[in-house]
Amino acid sequence: MSQVLPGDAPLVHDLIGIGFGPSNVAMAIALSEHNKDVGRQEAVTAHFFEQQPSFGWHRGMLIDDATMQVSFLKDLVTLRNPASEFSFLCYLQSKGRLIDFINHKNLFPLRVEFHDYFEWAAAKVDDMVSYGHEVVAVTPYLHDGVVEYLDVTVRSGEGLEVHRARNLVIGTGLRPVMPENVERGDRVWHNSDLLRKVDGLEGTDPSRFVVVGAGQSAAENVAYLHRRFPGAEVCAVFSRYGYSPADDSSFANRIFDPEAVDDYFAAPDSVKDRLMAYHGNTNYSVVDIDLIDDLYRQSYQEKVLGTERLRFLNVSRVTEVEEKPDGVRATVKSLVTDEETSLDADVVVFATGYSPADPLGLLGEVGDRCLRDGEGRLRVERDYRIATDPELRCGIYLQGGTEHTHGITTSLLSNTAIRVGEILDSLLDRGAKPAEDAPRPVGGGTGGATRQGVFRK
Numbered sequence: 001m002s003q004v005l006p007g008d009a010p011l012v013h014d015l016i017g018i019g020f021g022p023s024n025v026a027m028a029i030a031l032s033e034h035n036k037d038v039g040r041q042e043a044v045t046a047h048f049f050e051q052q053p054s055f056g057w058h059r060g061m062l063i064d065d066a067t068m069q070v071s072f073l074k075d076l077v078t079l080r081n082p083a084s085e086f087s088f089l090c091y092l093q094s095k096g097r098l099i100d101f102i103n104h105k106n107l108f109p110l111r112v113e114f115h116d117y118f119e120w121a122a123a124k125v126d127d128m129v130s131y132g133h134e135v136v137a138v139t140p141y142l143h144d145g146v147v148e149y150l151d152v153t154v155r156s157g158e159g160l161e162v163h164r165a166r167n168l169v170i171g172t173g174l175r176p177v178m179p180e181n182v183e184r185g186d187r188v189w190h191n192s193d194l195l196r197k198v199d200g201l202e203g204t205d206p207s208r209f210v211v212v213g214a215g216q217s218a219a220e221n222v223a224y225l226h227r228r229f230p231g232a233e234v235c236a237v238f239s240r241y242g243y244s245p246a247d248d249s250s251f252a253n254r255i256f257d258p259e260a261v262d263d264y265f266a267a268p269d270s271v272k273d274r275l276m277a278y279h280g281n282t283n284y285s286v287v288d289i290d291l292i293d294d295l296y297r298q299s300y301q302e303k304v305l306g307t308e309r310l311r312f313l314n315v316s317r318v319t320e321v322e323e324k325p326d327g328v329r330a331t332v333k334s335l336v337t338d339e340e341t342s343l344d345a346d347v348v349v350f351a352t353g354y355s356p357a358d359p360l361g362l363l364g365e366v367g368d369r370c371l372r373d374g375e376g377r378l379r380v381e382r383d384y385r386i387a388t389d390p391e392l393r394c395g396i397y398l399q400g401g402t403e404h405t406h407g408i409t410t411s412l413l414s415n416t417a418i419r420v421g422e423i424l425d426s427l428l429d430r431g432a433k434p435a436e437d438a439p440r441p442v443g444g445g446t447g448g449a450t451r452q453g454v455f456r457k
Contacts, residue, residue, distance in 0.1 A: 013045050015427065016152050016165035018135045018362065020050035021057055022118055022413065023399035024171035026076040027420040028125040029086045034424060044427065047163070049154050051134035055122040060192040061217060062112045063224050069216065069246070069288065070413045071107040072114070076121055079258070080417040086124060091117045132156055138168070138363050140392070147392045150366065167427060170362070171399035174354035174411060179212075182321050182350065187328040191217045191351040198228070206232045206346035210330045212318050213351030214238035216246070219287040221349050223295060226310060235311045235343060237318055237332055243295070246286035247279075255279040255407070256414040264407035265382050276408065283408060313341070321348055356401035356411060359386075366392070373404075380405040383426035384419060395430060397423050 015031070017024045028048060035043040077084035084090070088109070092098040101109075109117075122129070133156045141149040141164065152163045176190040184190055189197055191213070209225045209232055211218055218236065226234045254260060255275070264272060299310045313332055319340070320331040330348050332341045359378070360367035371379040371387040378398075379387035384406070386396045399419065402410040409415040 010151075010162055010164040012149060013047055013163060013165045015044060015046040015167045015169060016150075016163060017046065017048035017129075017169045017171060018152075019171040019173060019399075020048045020052075020055065020122065020129045020131070021171055021173045022076065023416055023420070024048055024169065025055070025118060025122045025125065026416045027169055027171070027399070027423065028128045029077055029084070029121065030080065030420045030424050032125050032128070033081065033084065033086075044424075046128060048129040049133040049135050049152070049163075050129055050131050053132050055119050055131075057115055057118055058192065059115075060195045061220075062115055062195060063220055064110075064112065066111045066220055067108045068111055068114050069108065069248075072109050073107070074414050075117065075417070077417050079415075080421040086121050088114075088117050091120050094120070130154075130156070133161075135362060136160075138366050140366050140369075145391065147366070147369070147394060150394050150396075165394070167395040167397065169397040169399060169423060170359045172357040172359070172362075173400065175357050177353045177355050178350055179318070179352060185323050187323050187345075187347050188321055189347060189349045191221050191349055192354075194221060194224070194349060198225075201229075201346065204346070208233045208235065208343065208345040210235045210237060210318070210328075210332075210343055210345045210348045211351060212237045212330075212348065213285075213353075214240050214243060214287075215285045215351060215353070216287050216291075218351035219243055219291050219295060221351055222310070223291065225349075226298070230309075232346070233309045233311060235313055235345070237313045237316055237330075239315060239317050239335060240285075241314050242312070243287040243292045244281065244285065245289040245292055246283070247281045248288075252279060252282055255282060256409050256412070258415055258418045261406050261409065261415060261418075262382075265405060272404070272407075276403075279408060283412065318348070356403075359396075359398060359401060363396070366396075370396070377404050384423055385426060395427065397426070399423075 017027060020028075028046070031044055031046050072088045073079070075088040077086045078088070089098065092101050133154045135152055136155050137153040139151045139153070140147040141151050143149075149164045149166060150168060152165060152168070154161045154163060176184075176192045178184060178190060182188065184193065206229055209229070211221045211225070211234065213221075218238070222234050222236045225232065264275060267275065295310065299308075299312070302308045302310060315335045316332050317335065318330050319333045320329075322329045322331075328345055328348050330343045330345060332343060333339070334341075360370065363370070369389045369392045371389065373379050378401070380398060380402050381387055384397045384399070384402060386398060388396070399416075400411045
């Protein structure tokens with residue numbers, strides 16, 4: 001429990017953000033635009049902390065020809081504020097590529113280009129973020145028996161700092177998932193490691209890769225490795241009979257509309273489960289049909305020419321991985337016959353997805369004041385605020401990890417701009433500003449409050 005003497009009391013931020021990926025960049029932009037439109041007395045003070053040394057978003061997956069699976073119009077701002085200077089179109093104009101992009105007649109930019117857009121936008125609000133700062137703890141500050149503030153302990157190269165906030169917004173992103181009993185290593189990768197590690201193979205003349213998974217990332221990894229290493233065999237292993245195409249049809253895409261969040265939130269649990277079952281094929285373990293067709297075409301061509309390097313081990317799963325100094329052995333078991341096949345490879349890549357980071361891991365005893373539903377999941381209000389006991393007066397907002405309450409878009413780009421606007425509205429409605437005699441932050445700079453700021457669908 002924080003016990004700070006009055007003379008040493010830290011300045012109080014209206015909002016502290018944990019993490020600075022696309023969602024919290026969008027949050028910072030919304031705050032910046034709000035503060036620009038209101039007087040100084042109504043500005044919301046905020047600061048964000050990011051443990052990476054600079055902005056980065058799935059860098060290991062920025063394959064040179066991979067495109068977004070979301071329209072460029074679902075950028076960080078446009079659905080909330082079409083006139084924003086932070087839009088993807090403004091980015092293109094600043095880079096001198098607006099006309100070229102229009103002539104391209106494509107809604108889906110290259111992934112590397114959209115990452116560059118994110119970096120461009122993040123740089124425009126970099127006075128609101130401290131990079132290289134890891135949040136290691138959140139503790140309650142009690143006043144008259146209620147939690148009035150949250151003290152956020154941050155670690156950097158200069159040691160530990162404590163920052164005080166009235167509200168938190170947690171945007172710590174996703175964590176790679178590996179199969180049970182499989183550890184990442186020099187030759188056992190998660191697909192998020194791909195581009196970071198693949199350069200180390202140059203000059204080694206690899207002979208075989210094994211890629212595990214049936215989703216978009218798995219198929220992209222297969223295509224990329226097959227193209228980059230023309231002397232290597234690439235084996236794709238998945239439990240399905242073949243890659244399943246993503247449902248990108250217009251009616252199905254309504255599941256990503258902002259209004260769909262309202263419907264999902266209000267629906268009974270049985271209907272939520274049915275909606276996820278109906279529309280999971282818009283996003284989960286599915287592949288763009290063009291990529292499926294390209295891989296099949298390549299595979300068939302190799303069969304005709306007698307130069308097969310693409311192998312598809314379907315209705316199968318990897319049951320064991322043994323890493324060796326000079327390679328790795330994967331045991332693949334047929335789900336139909338139980339027959340096992342050993343594959344000696346240079347690398348096994350697991351494209352086995354991600355899971356949201358557990359927000360309670362940072363909250364410590366504050367987490368004990370967060371309410372849960374009958375299945376032990378966090379209760380989250382419509383405004384993305386964790387439901388808490390009445391003695392916790394601070395708002396704790398989630399950008400991710402709310403699929404069970406808000407639906408499929410919780411960690412996707414589709415509703416990012418709308419979501420941060422709703423969080424900002426909630427902050428303002430709940431009174432982000434303090435009482436007149438409460439301590440206020442002054443100035444800006446790294447680690448301080450600032451007066452300028454309250455891939456698929």
